[in-house]
Amino acid sequence: MFNVTEDPVKAGLVDSLNRPGRNATGVTSLSAVLDAKRFSLLHDAVPEARVFAMLVNPNDPAGESTTAAVENTAHAGGYKLVILKANKEEDIDAAFANLDQQKPIALIVIAEPFFITRREQLVKLAAQHSIPTIYSIREFAASDGLMSYGIDVAEQYRQTGVFAGKILKGAKPADLPVLEPTKFEFVINLRTAKALGLTLPPGLVAIADEVIE
DSSP: OEEESSOTTTTTSOSOSSOOOSSOOEEEOOHHHHHHHHHHHHHHHOTTOOEEEEEEOTTOTTHHHHHHHHHHHHHHTTOEEEEEEOSSHHHHHHHHHHHGGGOSEEEEEOSOHHHHHTHHHHHHHHHHTTOOEEESSHHHHHTTOSEEEEEOHHHHHHHHHHHHHHHHTTOOGGGSOOBOOOOEEEEEEHHHHHHTTOOOOHHHHHTOSEEEO
16 A cells, blocks of 8 residues: 555556556555646736745655646746755755745745645745745645645545555455545635735635635
8 A cells, every 4th residue: 555646657656547457556646736736826826926936855756757847837937947955954944045035936845745744844934034835735824824735635544544444355456546636625824925915816715725814
């Protein structure tokens, strides 16, 4: 059983999503697709920004595909994308210091376990440096991050548990299609938007699944 953010086919875990063909199956969040969507939502929130940044962990197996997906989206619109790398606490501090030299800018923090464990640090630095930022899960927005877009984490783990139950009852992993996420959450924190001096477009607020006021 696996629960990964990368494409399990490209990672060599399975032969295909529908027919794994090996002694493994599980759940994938396909983060590259979601991070491209995060770029689009952030652009809608800060349309005046011409430079965007993306914080990635160089040790993340999905990092290369995620970077390529967001770069394609940004460059297609004529925007500059700055890639910042961090896998230690001090790297995150240095990344935000770098961003101060490139304002106006907006930041995407990719879906990656290390960044989720540094949630408080990331949200605090974004506020201190006045950088509009979008994150991967609602817990960031609930902790006063500006926005989040991503999978419903509880639902993903529920799916993983269902798969584990099937395997324990005798199902063969090779016969169980890899599950892709079907439920996503877009959360906006209007308190944070006000603190950043942002007036978010009504249309963007209207499509949010949750608005924190």
